[in-house]
Amino acid sequence: MKQIIAGLNAIDFSPEQLIHFNNVSNQIGGNLVVVFLENLVSDILMIPRPYPDGAYAFNEEIDWQRLEERKKQIAIGMKLFHSTCETHHLNLLLREETGDPVADLVKESRFADMLLLDSSISNRSSLHHDTEISVKSVLHNAQCPVLIIPPQLTAIKEFVFTYNGSYSSMYAIRQATQLLEKLQPAKVTVLYVDEKNTGKLTEEKLLAGYLGAHFKNWDLAVCNGEPSVEILDFLQNRPGSLVTLGAYGRSRLSTFFHKSESDKILLSQLEYVFITHP
Amino acid sequence: MKKIIAAFDGLKFSESTLAYASQVINMSHAHLVGVFLEDFTYTSYKISDLITKDGVSEYKVGLLEEKDKNTRRQSVELFEHTCQAAGFQFNIHRDQDIAIQELIHESIYADLLIIDARETLTHYEEPAPTRFIRDLLSEVQCPVLLVPSSYKPIENIIMLYDGEPSSVFAIRMFSYMFPFLKHLNTEVLTVKNNYESLHVPDNKLIKEFIKRHFPSANYQVLKGLPEEEIIRYLKGQSDHTLVVSGSYRRSRVSRWFRTSMADIIMKELRLPLFIAHT
Structure with missing residues (x-):
């Protein structure tokens, strides 16, 4: 049995995507662990202080609302994940990663046989990430082979x-x-x-x-x-x-x-x- | 079906390499390639053997060359007969260029290389690890099974783990190459310094990973210097133990391999050693 991990954007995934990851993992003979990328850290905006020391600080007041909104979206994603698993009888392991999504995935990849990624994965609500940068960074640093899954969910022929x-x-x-x-x-x-x-x-x-x-x-x-x-x-x-x-x-x-x-x-x-x- | 290559010096045929290769092929039903390193610069005789009181004897050169040719032919025949009798799928490569380069090149197109740890490809005896093996390990492009000079069936497995990517990579590659050994007694061996806890590094992740590949593996954590503790521990194991270890002194040197753990194991012990590095 192989250890397959799939990186999933906690606030932007579809049940079809989850089912497809599971199908690919089954075909490979793997046990799928879904790494839920919640990416709360990257929402912490570094705001310049109004002092001349040049340092940056986290401005809680400004970001508080965004964080709360994001937590709500993650809760919805979590609910969708569990309901999809229940409806489609998917036996998946879930791991929540709240930190830097790239660093988390790289660490997880050391202890996996393969990493599945959706080609459009990104933390879209974050200002610091876009599709290309996110996938590229993971590919550069991954410690196991990576399989990029296309948006069209076709079988591998x-x-x-x-x-x-x-x-x-x-x-x-x-x-x-x-x-x-x-x-x-x-x-x-x-x-x-x-x-x-x-x-x-x-x-x-x-x-x-x-x-x-x-x-x-x-x-x-x-x-x-x-x-x-x-x-x-x-x-x-x-x-x-x-x-x-x-x-x-x-x-x-x-x-x-x-x-x-x-x-x-x-x-x-x-x-x-x-x-x-x- | 995997492709496994077994490397031989036809002038000093290693029966243990053939015996270990046979055990692996019997269990894996892989395709075996006998790579006979017939390096044109290497003969069984020394230059001094050719000199007579009348200078270099052409007649003697002819005799010695014929003798080498026969010895090499007999080695190939022994390999061929053994494979035929066992019903293996096999073929033979007789490589006549520089041995080390030929073997490294062959390793690009193989899933595993099996070779005697005492192989020198010279007519001199050398203590392990020989120069040939050291050069091979630093450049080889596929996992290697280094075998001792006498064959003992593999009955136990000890996997060295230090938390570094290279040690996980070796375990991963070992699981792909030897899935049929999963039922054997398997131990994950870690050495930590005296001030650290007894938890293995990345405890949760490595245990989850190992569970998929070696469900009945046990964990052994020792304290002290890895170079000393590992050797002491392995000396207490049976001759039927196979050791799995990570990187062999490449550009990124893992913590364990600063002084090359693989070198120490080859020098101090007579156990088969599986090495895979990125």
Whole structure:
């Protein structure tokens, strides 16, 4: 049994989203723990003091109303969570995290096999967060593989393993293969991004040896050109595909695509995106 | 089906590597690749063996080369016959370039590497950890099972845990590679200093995580210096114990591995050691 955690915005989630997280977790063979991101801390606004010491302070009077309103919204979210679990017989563990959502998720990810995130997760009522920053920060710091769930809740039908011959792209393929072995998609495709236009698949024999041990059949698709454009193009009209991407911006060496191509794919919110880094 | 590689020096064939690989393959039904490191710079003879009173004897060179060729062939045949008799799915790679580079490269495309902890890939004897193993561990790209020179079936598991991401990562990878060992006696071993409590670091989170993967695991917390206490504790364990440990001196050094716990374990003990690092 795997330990799967899902980060959920306490004041902005739908029952369908919760059910879908649960379905994905079940398919992987996991036990789902929902981390309820309440994010009370980031609502504490730092207001400059009217003194020349340059320090900042929390102004309780100004923020009190906002905090109270947020607590009410969280209570509504909590109620919705429990009613959804009851109605749909979901056996989920819930953990409330009231602090910095990124730090909380990163800590939880150390003790998990996989982190599920909705591509649109954000604490929208906060002035300090937007979708991109929030997901990006988690991806940079996560200590387990992350699966980004698309807004269209389709079933996973195909694995698309992006590969450019680098260790990080192979590492992501290996991690996805090991973690998602129960999914058994109908199709497996290696999308080879021939960045140097060599016309040759890097380490074809070793790659084939690895994939052959895990999958009965797999296809190869080769593309040349700008990786993000090619990948997005390939993923068009392939609903239900799960695309793997190697390291997410750790260092130049370990980054699969040199220009943060995964941002574009992630933000296009097309498909399931599996991201991990060695 | 996972892909496991077992590395051999064909001139000094490690029967224990084959025996441990056989135990793992029998239980996991994985695909086994015998990687025979036939480094062109490595022979069983020394340069001094070639010199006669008339200088270097071409005849002697030919004889010794033929002898090495035969020894290597016999090792491959022994591996092949053993796998055939056991009904394993297997294949053989005979790598003739620089051994360390070949093996690191092979490890990118493997789920696990099994190798004798005393492997030197030279004709010299070296105390453990050998230079070859140290170089391998600092660069290897998949988890490694280092085995002692004599085979003892694995019956107990001790997982070293210090709260650092690397130790959790090792446990996580071990659970993916050896799910069939979950029923064995499993212990999570932590060492804390004399002023700390007896709680394991991140008590709640690690116990929840371990429960999913090793439901019957016990916890052992010792006090003192990790380098001393772990060795003392492991010396009291049976030869059938497998040790799981985290990072092996990479850029981000974990607290336990400042002096490389894995080195100390290899030097002081003859137990199989599972190492995985990010």
